Amino acid sequence: MTTARRRQMPYWLASILTYGFVNVVTRGASGILTLLYAYRLTPGELGSYAILITIAALIDVVTNLGVTQAILRQYFDFKQDGDAGKAFLSRVIRLTRLIGFTLVIVAGLICLSVWDQLVSNHLPTWPYLPLMLVYAYVMRSSKIFDIVARTLDKPGMFAAYRLLQMAALILLSLLFVFKLRWGLEGALLATVGSAVFGAAIRSYLFRNQLPSSGRSGRSEITALYSYGLPLLPRELAEWGRIPAQRLIVASVMSVADVGMFFLGSSMVAMLTMLTDSIEMWLNPQYMRLRTSQGADVKARLHMIRQMLLGVVTPVYIGAILFLPDIIHLVLPPGYSATLPILGPLLLASYVQIQSQFQQRQLLFLKRTVAVSVVTITTSASSLAAAYFAGGQWGVQGVAWAVALVSTLGLLAGRAVVRRYEDNELTLSSSLCGLMIVFLPALAMSLRTDMAFDWPWEGAKMLYLVISTTLIFLLWIRGHLADLMGRAGRNKSSNNMESGK
Numbered sequence: 001m002t003t004a005r006r007r008q009m010p011y012w013l014a015s016i017l018t019y020g021f022v023n024v025v026t027r028g029a030s031g032i033l034t035l036l037y038a039y040r041l042t043p044g045e046l047g048s049y050a051i052l053i054t055i056a057a058l059i060d061v062v063t064n065l066g067v068t069q070a071i072l073r074q075y076f077d078f079k080q081d082g083d084a085g086k087a088f089l090s091r092v093i094r095l096t097r098l099i100g101f102t103l104v105i106v107a108g109l110i111c112l113s114v115w116d117q118l119v120s121n122h123l124p125t126w127p128y129l130p131l132m133l134v135y136a137y138v139m140r141s142s143k144i145f146d147i148v149a150r151t152l153d154k155p156g157m158f159a160a161y162r163l164l165q166m167a168a169l170i171l172l173s174l175l176f177v178f179k180l181r182w183g184l185e186g187a188l189l190a191t192v193g194s195a196v197f198g199a200a201i202r203s204y205l206f207r208n209q210l211p212s213s214g215r216s217g218r219s220e221i222t223a224l225y226s227y228g229l230p231l232l233p234r235e236l237a238e239w240g241r242i243p244a245q246r247l248i249v250a251s252v253m254s255v256a257d258v259g260m261f262f263l264g265s266s267m268v269a270m271l272t273m274l275t276d277s278i279e280m281w282l283n284p285q286y287m288r289l290r291t292s293q294g295a296d297v298k299a300r301l302h303m304i305r306q307m308l309l310g311v312v313t314p315v316y317i318g319a320i321l322f323l324p325d326i327i328h329l330v331l332p333p334g335y336s337a338t339l340p341i342l343g344p345l346l347l348a349s350y351v352q353i354q355s356q357f358q359q360r361q362l363l364f365l366k367r368t369v370a371v372s373v374v375t376i377t378t379s380a381s382s383l384a385a386a387y388f389a390g391g392q393w394g395v396q397g398v399a400w401a402v403a404l405v406s407t408l409g410l411l412a413g414r415a416v417v418r419r420y421e422d423n424e425l426t427l428s429s430s431l432c433g434l435m436i437v438f439l440p441a442l443a444m445s446l447r448t449d450m451a452f453d454w455p456w457e458g459a460k461m462l463y464l465v466i467s468t469t470l471i472f473l474l475w476i477r478g479h480l481a482d483l484m485g486r487a488g489r490n491k492s493s494n495n496m497e498s499g500k
Contacts, residue, residue, distance in 0.1 A: 018155035023272075026166045031270035033173055037187055038263055038332045040177050045184045047258030051119055051250060052132050052188060054243045055111070059136035060143075061235045063103035066228030067096050068147045069363060074224060075151050076287050089148050090210040092224060097141055104137045128188065135192045138199040145202040148210075157205055165198030233372035234359075237379030241352070241406065242345075244379075245386050245398055252390040257337075261395050264338040267327055268345045271319050290364050298424075305357055305425045310475035313433050314468040316350045320440045321460040328450045339450060341399035343441035348403040350437050351410050357425045358413040370416050378409025396445065403441070407434060429475060436467045 037046060071092055075085050108129065111118060115125055149158040172193045176186030242265055249258045289297055323346070324339045331338065362371045382405040389397030414430070417423050440463060 015153070015155045018159050022155075022159045022162045026162055027270050027272065029166050029170060031266050033170065034263060034266040035327075035330065035332075037173075037177060038259075038335055040181065041183060041187065041259075043256035043259035043334060044254075045187075045259070046262060047246075047250070047255035047260075048119070048123060048184055049187050050246050050258050050262035051255070052123075052128060053135070053191065054246050055118055056132045056136040056139065057243050058236075058239055059104060059107045059111075059133070060139045061239045062107065062232070063100045063136070063140055064143070064228075064232075064235060065099070065103075065225060066231030066235060066368075067092070067224060068143055068228075069231055069368075070224050070228035071096075071144070071147050072151055072287070073227060073363065073366070076291055086152075086210050088220070089151070091220070093144055093148065093210070095221070096144055100140045101137060104133055104140075107136070108133045127185065131188050131192045135188075135195055138192075138195045142195065142199045142202055145199075145206060148206070152209070154209075157209075161198060161201040161205055164201050165194055168197040169194035227366065227368060230368040230372050233376040234368075234374075237372070237375035237377075240379035240383055242348070242402065244383060245402060248383055248386045248390060249395060249398055252387060253394065257395050260335060260337045261341065261398065263335055264341045264345055264395075264399070267323065267338070267342060268349055271316070271323075271346065272349055286360055287364065301424050306429060306475045309354075309425065309429060309433055310471050312353060313350070313437065313471050314464070316346055316437055317440055317467050318464055320346045320437065320444055321464060324444060324450065325452070325457075337395055340396050340445050340448075343444040344396070344399035344403040347437055347441040348399075348406045351403065351406040351434070354425060354430055354433070355406070355410050355413055358410075358417045358423065361417050361421065361424060365420055367420060370419075374409060374413045374416055378405060378412070381405050381409070400445070410434075432474065433471075436470070439463075 034046075037049075041049065071089070075088060111129060111132075112125060115129065116122075119128070145161075146158065149155075169190060172190035173187070176182050176190045180186060182189070246258050246261055246265075249261050286301070289301060320343050324342050327342070328339060359371050359375070362368075382402050385401035385405050386398040389401040391397075393400075410430070414423055414427065440460070
């Protein structure tokens with residue numbers, strides 16, 4: 001019995017690995033599919049596809065009304081009564097799906113009246129508008145189930161339906177895009193069809209997980225939306241951080257440039273599969289830690305932050321230095337403008353990781369208005385800077401505008417958190433991480449010749465080794481002793497229990 005206990009993987013580690021595996025498979029497959037789409041779609045068609053799913057994402061955000069974060073936070077108010085918490089989840093799922101359906105219809109009527117201003121290339125409303133609305137609704141429904149799965153700590157169920165949905169996307173893409181060669185319409189049909197299938201699978205798997213419950217009372221609805229509605233500007237700002245930039249590119253450049261930007265951001269999104277898997281595990285665990293009464297909670301949270309940053313920073317440095325080389329080998333003709341924007345987009349993604357640290361602190365403190373003020377200001381500034389930079393320097397200017405304004409928003413966010421409590425990520429760690437990621441991003445963005453060169457590759461590898469060593473010494477080594485000591489105490493406790 002004791003041997004089996006010692007060999008058993010810690011549940012938190014198994015959860016991270018499960019979320020990580022799912023994100024590796026789904027994000028990786030999605031990124032590869034986007035790259036393969038580039039062989040079948042022209043840059044203009046890929047740009048139109050990006051614009052349609054960007055508008056669908058906006059509808060998804062608006063119809064959400066900030067409720068997903070509210071569900072996660074409000075559930076832990078039922079921490080002492082698991083059955084009451086599950087009944088709460090059952091009620092809010094039904095409520096939010098009904099409200100979301102109504103709002104999607106309203107959004108569809110608005111889109112119909114301004115369709116020509118929303119899309120480029122003179123796309124007809126049929127079949128693109130109905131497909132876009134269906135996609136927006138099933139995305140919203142699916143995300144509600146995703147937050148419930150994470151709240152109830154069910155990584156296995158989360159993995160099952162996400163993998164099934166990705167399998168459906170691959171099969172439908174092979175049929176519509178590559179076999180039948182339906183182009184833009186085929187890509188959109190594959191995306192929407194797999195999303196509908198994924199929503200159906202979620203509903204089926206959760207049918208016995210949550211008890212039947214009555215309607216939400218007025219006080220419950222008020223509490224849910226009084227927490228969620230102030231977060232709507234924040235979620236709009238998150239939409240504006242990268243997706244809305246595609247509309248900026250379309251307004252100052254061409255739809256083909258949108259295709260370039262979309263392909264680059266899709267390649268960057270493949271890297272976020274690692275960080276997202278950590279975040280999926282960390283969000284509910286963070287709430288549990290902050291609501292616990294342990295004396296060492298702050299020290300443990302600080303250690304978690306430093307260790308996570310110590311893991312993801314070398315990954316981002318390596319991606320900035322070597323991902324363009326890898327993509328260059330398989331990039332279709334006509335998409336070469338994608339390569340120089342990878343560095344600044346990866347830098348912006350890294351900045352976002354640090355921003356999530358701060359936002360989570362404010363969300364726990366229920367400072368939702370403060371979160372929205374910071375994020376909406378950053379997003380609006382980013383869109384304005386991208387509009388100006390895009391007109392001056394093209395797609396690369398847009399990417400750098402996003403990265404630099406995101407960095408300023410990060411620093412502003414630190415000041416906001418400091419008004420309420422200490423930042424869990426120290427200023428020195430934050431600035432050090434930003435600097436060692438910024439330098440390779442700048443170097444790779446300025447490099448125009450992607451031909452293989454041994455001295456250049458050697459210099460990149462040397463920088464990666466030196467920076468990784470520095471990160472280990474600064475952020476990881478000091479916490480290893482604490483981790484080993486904690487593991488030793490757990491082992492001693494297990495031995496004492498087995499001795500009894």
